[in-house]
Amino acid sequence: MTSADPQDEPQVLFYEPGASWWWLLVGPLSALAMASIQLTGGAGVQFGVPAVFLVLVSGFLAIQIKAARIHTSVELTPHTLRQGTETIDTADIVRIFPEAKGAEAEKWQSYRALGELTGVPRGRTGIGLKLSGDRSAQAWARRHRTLRAALHSVVEEPAL
Known part of the structure; x- marks a missing residue:
């Protein structure tokens, strides 16, 4: 069996x-908090309650984290932009709209967000994109200025 050639993997320009x-870690911390509450109450530690907190909190958080890693991750390579579960070719990006300034919303801020989400995820900032075929969309990221700069390095915009 041969290992994959590292040159075959695309260069990642941006990743979140x-x-x-x-x-x-919040799961074990919640279990410790419950155990300390029991200790300070004077009744001794009954391990069932901290164990339930450990399992429930950790399980719920694991599901949430896994979903966020699927639906709100971003990866830009020289050839593709992946936003959550949607991937587009960077060759389809015709123009990157300027960053929104001031209180008045830009037209591109109402465009469809990339990924299978109903809008730009909370904590992220949109980046307006003009796509081929008279389409438009919003890319998004927490570090949106870094993604914008990386997109500019990949996308060849026509002179206006």
């Missing part, structure tokens, strides 16, 4: 994972 697995 969507959510961090570090949030899973």
Whole structure:
């Protein structure tokens, strides 16, 4: 069996994972908090309650984190832009609209958000894109200025 050639993998220009697995530490911390509440109450520790908190909180957070890593992750390579579960070719990007300034909303801010979401995810900022075939959309990222700069390095915009 041969290993994959590292040159075959596309160069990643921008990446955001969507959510961090570090949030899973809240489960054990909640169990410790419940155990300390029991200890300070004077009744001793009954391990059932902290165990339930550990399992429920960790399980719920694991589901949320996994969903966020699927639906709100971003990856830009020289040939593709993946936003959540949707991938577009960078060759389809005709223009990147300027960043929104001031209180008045830009027209591109009402465009469809890329990915299978109903809008730009919370905590992210949209980037207006003009696509081929008279289509338009919004890319988005937490570090939107870094993604915008990376998009500019990949997309060849026509002179206006």
